[in-house]
Amino acid sequence: MRRKTGATLVLLHRATRITVHTKPCVGILVTLLTFVFCSFLFGHLPILWRMLRKREFMHDLFLQWAEKYGPIVRLNAFHRVSVMILSPEGVKEFLMSPQYPKDRLVYGRIFNLFGERFLGNGLVTVCNHEHWHKQRKIMDPAFSRTYLIGLMETFNEKAEDLMEKLEEKADGKKEFSMLRMMNRVTMDIIAKVAFGLELNALSDDQTPFPHAVTLVLEGMTKTRIPLFQYMPGKQKLVKEVKESLKLLRRVGKECIDRRREAIQNGKEATLDILTQILKGDALEETRDDENILDNFITFFVAGHETTANQLSFTVMALAQHPEILKRLQAEVDDVLGAKRDIGYEDLGKLAYLSQVLKESLRLYPPVPGTVRWMEKEHVINGIRIPANTTLVFSTYIMGRMERYFKDPLTFNPDRFSRDAPKPYYCYFPFSLGPRSCIGQVFAQMEAKVVMAKLLQRFEFQLVPGQSFKLLEAGTFRPLDGVMCKLKPRSPARGCQA
Numbered sequence: 001m002r003r004k005t006g007a008t009l010v011l012l013h014r015a016t017r018i019t020v021h022t023k024p025c026v027g028i029l030v031t032l033l034t035f036v037f038c039s040f041l042f043g044h045l046p047i048l049w050r051m052l053r054k055r056e057f058m059h060d061l062f063l064q065w066a067e068k069y070g071p072i073v074r075l076n077a078f079h080r081v082s083v084m085i086l087s088p089e090g091v092k093e094f095l096m097s098p099q100y101p102k103d104r105l106v107y108g109r110i111f112n113l114f115g116e117r118f119l120g121n122g123l124v125t126v127c128n129h130e131h132w133h134k135q136r137k138i139m140d141p142a143f144s145r146t147y148l149i150g151l152m153e154t155f156n157e158k159a160e161d162l163m164e165k166l167e168e169k170a171d172g173k174k175e176f177s178m179l180r181m182m183n184r185v186t187m188d189i190i191a192k193v194a195f196g197l198e199l200n201a202l203s204d205d206q207t208p209f210p211h212a213v214t215l216v217l218e219g220m221t222k223t224r225i226p227l228f229q230y231m232p233g234k235q236k237l238v239k240e241v242k243e244s245l246k247l248l249r250r251v252g253k254e255c256i257d258r259r260r261e262a263i264q265n266g267k268e269a270t271l272d273i274l275t276q277i278l279k280g281d282a283l284e285e286t287r288d289d290e291n292i293l294d295n296f297i298t299f300f301v302a303g304h305e306t307t308a309n310q311l312s313f314t315v316m317a318l319a320q321h322p323e324i325l326k327r328l329q330a331e332v333d334d335v336l337g338a339k340r341d342i343g344y345e346d347l348g349k350l351a352y353l354s355q356v357l358k359e360s361l362r363l364y365p366p367v368p369g370t371v372r373w374m375e376k377e378h379v380i381n382g383i384r385i386p387a388n389t390t391l392v393f394s395t396y397i398m399g400r401m402e403r404y405f406k407d408p409l410t411f412n413p414d415r416f417s418r419d420a421p422k423p424y425y426c427y428f429p430f431s432l433g434p435r436s437c438i439g440q441v442f443a444q445m446e447a448k449v450v451m452a453k454l455l456q457r458f459e460f461q462l463v464p465g466q467s468f469k470l471l472e473a474g475t476f477r478p479l480d481g482v483m484c485k486l487k488p489r490s491p492a493r494g495c496q497a
Helices: 006-017 024-042 045-053 058-069 088-095 104-108 129-143 145-150 152-167 178-195 209-222 235-264 273-283 289-320 322-336 344-349 351-363 395-399 440-457
Strands: 072-077 080-085 369-374 378-380 383-385 389-394 458-462 470-473 475-478 483-488
Touching (some): 058 080, 088 369, 088 378, 104 369, 129 145, 145 440, 152 178, 178 209, 178 273, 178 440, 209 235, 209 289, 235 289, 289 440, 289 458, 289 475, 322 344, 322 351, 322 440, 344 440, 351 395, 351 440, 369 395, 389 395, 440 458
Antiparallel strands (some): 470 475
């Protein structure tokens, strides 16, 4: 492997720049000391820590390195080596095989937050393949085609609640955050269809759940800053994150206890995620309520946050591309007309909407990628990767690389048309292989229903002056929240029951 990578050269360049106005000998000394101290002791961590503190988006820096130095980029952190694998060959090799587990060090960081249990050994974070496979097998029936078709009624019901809230704002003047509204509707959906909970987050501004999830995800990001919880002025946030985690797990336990009691009393259980979690518990010889709660939190947080971000990014992109928006509205009008309840068969007819959602995920994936652990030495793209190395895979970076997507920063849904070449192993917003996201079909059905109703009913425009930057806060989300104004599309476009 190359001893000096692009990342190291960038760091040296930055160190050199700060010596311009000093005496030559002092400048050289400072440069050498900075290079030695940062590169050989901390590696690239000082760069990343600084960007985290300033809330800068470090993934664009990684993209620059990948474009300049090639698809295999080495990152150093103390004595640990991480390698970004940004080639289709590498993605196929490592993600499609079960022999490369998730990195325990990386995923262990979200086992708990500030000493309070968070995702624990849930389906996303568990590293032991046998334990993961057992959990996944138990969960699969809750994501079967039959069950998902049965969710259309709830998808329609909660999406209608959102439309009613948006109608109150649709005077062409009120400004509001589309991200906030999408967060609340997806939270209501996952709570109802997964756990039988009626949160009414859309209607009740006082419900603590949305704020609690936001705080937890912020805490997840902050834990990467060394000694964050001991920094002056940060104790309040740390305390709020811990209280939010306690709230989520307390509500989860109450929900689980009620469902378990109902099942024991002979009441017919709904085939939802919670029932599957409890079935798995019943199959285990040793009851593990903490692991049950891990999966409750995993599905609750991941099941709403990522879809809300995807929907918000899609609105942001469409508002910047009126020609694409017009074509998409024409498809929705042709397929749905003024129909109020969207059927499962309608989803398959909304082909261009599928393309738009996929293109949104290419440019703005809520989850940027995944991490694996490689125990044995391997050669990929002609470069030797040593044993005991963390492998980082980024659909965000690969989705924006010229070598994989022509004119990659242009929003172009036709990339995903039926006749277009398939982007094999360079596009994986739901990961790939055996550890791919169990909820991807669920999420895209939900996104289609919400988006189709929004397009059917409203014209939307972005409030001027906001940026289109991304924020990393546990997931990728729009930095400014997608501030919008709405108008009804047409007074004559009434909805049929």
